[in-house]
Amino acid sequence: MTSATTTAAPGKTPALETVAPKNAGPKGILAALNKPKKVREFSKKEQVDLFRGLGSMLRAQINTADALKYYSQGLPNKAIVDALTHVREDINTGMNVHEAFRRTGKFSETIIGLIQAGSDAGQLHHAFQSLATRLKSELHFSKQLKKATITPGVIICVLSGAFIVSQVKIVPQVESMLNGVGAKPDGMTAISFKVSHFTQAMWPFIVGTVVGIALTIFNSSHVRNLILGFVMSKWRLLRLLIMSMRQMTFISTIRLLHSNGINLAKSIRVSANSVRNTPFYNELRTAADKYEHSGVPLSTAFAKYTSVDAQVTHMLAIGEKSASLDAQLEMLSEMYEEDLQNHMNTFSAAISFIVLIIAVSLIAAVFIGTFLPIFLMGPKMMQSGI
Incomplete structure (x- = not known):
């Protein structure tokens, strides 16, 4: 068996791995080298536990290397143990x-930037605790969003499948039974059969079209953004x-970075990574460049080059004039977190109502298509029997 792997040079990120397939010749090895495999990041839940634990140990005056060692001891997740071992060795x-x-x-x-900020400011424990808090908040809203969309989607798919089965399997049997006794369908029965x-x-x-559209949306961020923008x-x-x-x-990320000593332009650029694959990504980077190189005020850069709410630019302007930018960023992040919770509750209620309407409609369609012909044609079937 021939295999080839790439080894990261010191100081570089081994984020890409390549492995040649079994029994591969020179062309196979070359193809494997040209198709790197991206390393999967740890889940938010794993990172919340990790940063919370490290933050508590560093706050207790345990040095970083020992904190990594203690946290990894007895940890069941071998991937995290290996990663933390490499971090401690480095x-x-x-x-x-x-x-x-x-x-x-x-x-x-984004996480690396905040760790760097905490390390440079001598507040690494604070950086870890801030990361745990922010990731926990993101995880909370992510779970709420999935609960509001995935569960209703599954319900609609199951009911749609029941409707298709009733129309393809059950209704034809009813139609065949009526034809067998010479009963001619009319009215709602004829419509049901059509x-x-x-x-x-x-x-x-x-079904094929729906599956194809779903796969396209899942695999293409560009298509997702187009559809999401339209909706x-x-x-x-x-x-x-x-x-x-x-x-x-991105506002909470800017606040965390800037409050830990990272300059504002870099804080904005790093925070843009938290909204990658959205229109805000390029907008934030452009605003950071204009703020850093053109000398325009931060509020002006956000107003001209981003699509943020007017409230954001207004509070940033106040923060610049009163030298209270950190306080204004904190206020904005808390304000939008409260708004997000309110909008999430309203959205969940709206989706639940829509799903209820669709579910009732599908159940009614199954009932009408399957049983209504029997009820309506029952008298004719009895007359034919007589």
Whole structure:
């Protein structure tokens, strides 16, 4: 068996691994080298537990290397144990803490930036605790959003499947039974049978199209953004929800970085990574460049080059004039977190109502398509029997 792997040079991030397939010749090895495999980051839940534990130990005056050692001892997740072992070994060789974390490839640049800020300011325990708090908040809202969308989606899929089965399997049997006794369908019964015929002919194409669209949306961030942008332009509640979530995310990140000693332009650039694959990403980077190189005030850069709410630029202007930017950023992050919770509750209620309407409609369609022909044609069947 021939294999090839890449080894990260010192100080570089081993975030990409390549492995040649079994029995591969030179061309196979070359193809494997050209197709790197990205290392998966740790989940938010794992990172919350990690940073919470490290923060508590550093606050108790335990040095970083020992804190990593103690936390990894007895940990059931071997991937985290291996990563923390590498981090501890790199720190013991004199490497900076943030570079040691970056080399694992298991943490985002936003997290690395905050670790660097805490390390440079001598407040690494505070950086870890802030990370745990922010990630916990993101995890909370992520769970709420999934609960509000995935569960209703599953319910609709199950009911849609029941409707298709009733139209393809059950209704044809009813129609065959009525034809067997010479009863001619009319009125609602005829309409029900026509719907069944249409469903039998079209359901594979409709299901295939829906599955194809779902896969395209799942695999393409560009398509997701186009669809999301269109829906946001038509549904005000969804627009408020998404905008609150995005603005809360990058504003809280800017606050954490800036309050830990990172200059404002770099804080904005790093925070842009937290809203990657959204329009805010390029907007924030442009605003940071204009603020740093053109000398325009931060509030002006945000007003001209981003699509943030007017409230954001207004409070940033106040923070610049009164030298209270950290306080204004904290106020904005708390404000948008409260708005997000309110919008999330309203959105969940709206989705529940929509799902209820769809569920009732599908159940009614199954009942009407399956049992109504029998009820309506019962007298004719009895007369035919007589």
